[in-house]
Amino acid sequence: MDDARLVERVASGDGGALRELYERFADRVFRYALTLLRNRHLAEEVVQETMIAVWKGASGFERRSQVSTWLFGIARHQAHRAHRSEAKGARVPAEREEEPDPSGAVEREARVQRAVAELPPEQREVVFLAFYEGLPYDQIARVQGVPEGTVKSRMFHAKKRLAEELKP
Amino acid sequence: MTCDQARELVPFYAARSLPEFEGAALIAHVVGCEGCQSDLVETMSLGHELRRAFAAVPGPPEGTCLSVIANTVGVPLLRVDLGGDLAGFSVDVGAVRSGVPITGRLSILGREVPILRI
Numbered sequence: 001m002d003d004a005r006l007v008e009r010v011a012s013g014d015g016g017a018l019r020e021l022y023e024r025f026a027d028r029v030f031r032y033a034l035t036l037l038r039n040r041h042l043a044e045e046v047v048q049e050t051m052i053a054v055w056k057g058a059s060g061f062e063r064r065s066q067v068s069t070w071l072f073g074i075a076r077h078q079a080h081r082a083h084r085s086e087a088k089g090a091r092v093p094a095e096r097e098e099e100p101d102p103s104g105a106v107e108r109e110a111r112v113q114r115a116v117a118e119l120p121p122e123q124r125e126v127v128f129l130a131f132y133e134g135l136p137y138d139q140i141a142r143v144q145g146v147p148e149g150t151v152k153s154r155m156f157h158a159k160k161r162l163a164e165e166l167k168p
Numbered sequence: 169m170t171c172d173q174a175r176e177l178v179p180f181y182a183a184r185s186l187p188e189f190e191g192a193a194l195i196a197h198v199v200g201c202e203g204c205q206s207d208l209v210e211t212m213s214l215g216h217e218l219r220r221a222f223a224a225v226p227g228p229p230e231g232t233c234l235s236v237i238a239n240t241v242g243v244p245l246l247r248v249d250l251g252g253d254l255a256g257f258s259v260d261v262g263a264v265r266s267g268v269p270i271t272g273r274l275s276i277l278g279r280e281v282p283i284l285r286i
Contacts, residue, residue, distance in 0.1 A: 009282075012282040012285075013271050013282045013285040014280075014282055015237075015240070015271070018236075018237075019233075022236055026228055026232065026233065027227040027228065030228040030232075031227070034225060035222075043228070044229060044232050047228055047232055047236070048232060048235055048239065051240065052236065052239050052240055055240040108217070109220060109224055112217045112218060112220075113221045113224070116218070116221060130179065130180055130183040130185050131182075131183045131215050131218040131222065132222040136180070136185045136186065136187060137180055137186075152180075153176075155176075155179045155180065156175065156179070159178075159179045159211060159214065163210065163211075163214060166214070
């Protein structure tokens with residue numbers, strides 16, 4: 001069953017379809033939220049809130065975009081809410097700010113993770129959505145709510161900075 | 169295509185996310201431009217490292233799924249099935265934080281159609 005059909009089934013109240021949607025996308029939404037927030041606890045919350053929002057609002061999905069783009073848009077909104085709540089002190093951040101976990105990773109991999117983590121948030125997001133998710137720049141522009149030119153510019157500066165940071 | 173335009177598109181080409189027609193135009197430029205060739209090679213290598221780095225980050229904890237299910241579909245409490253293989257009706261009663269949702273499905277020749285959600 002394709003992703004869009006699955007969302008239609010979620011909209012009709014099919015719990016099994018929601019579970020299937022979770023299986024397909026939770027990992028990706030989590031990594032995206034982690035890229036935005038750099039906090040595993042908050043990223044987990046974002047996954048939960050995103051799936052709950054999908055359950056309540058799946059009928060709002062229009063086939064104009066891919067399901068992944070739609071989900072990333074919801075997750076982005078939830079991530080901003082989580083970030084704002086945390087900033088207001090409404091939450092108790094039980095863990096330190098997320099650092100890339102180097103366990104089991106080669107040193108170079110950890111260095112790449114650190115370099116990505118140090119990018120400005122909007123650039124980090126573009127790098128994730130393009131390189132990990134393979135989203136075209138017009139879809140990234142839709143997720144971020146900015147013109148395509150801004151996405152290209154963010155990517156240009158992110159790449160330049162990463163190349164400098166990761167010089168051998 | 170100018171070198172400035174090419175440099176904007178190179179990362180998306182390396183990310184395998186550039187639309188085909190733009191990719192073709194980019195390659196047509198790169199073939200005749202040593203500077204952009206070098207940029208493309210470096211960015212392809214960077215892209216490979218980035219994908220590996222993102223993939224190496226651990227995913228969500230296993231309990232996240234259960235939490236989502238409990239807050240949406242709910243923990244199943246009761247299921248009633250009526251009818252047979254050709255046609256039937258089933259009702260599920262669950263428990264979520266906000267109440268006790270009831271959903272019903274009609275099944276005809278193995279295809280299920282949701283008809284009730286309270």
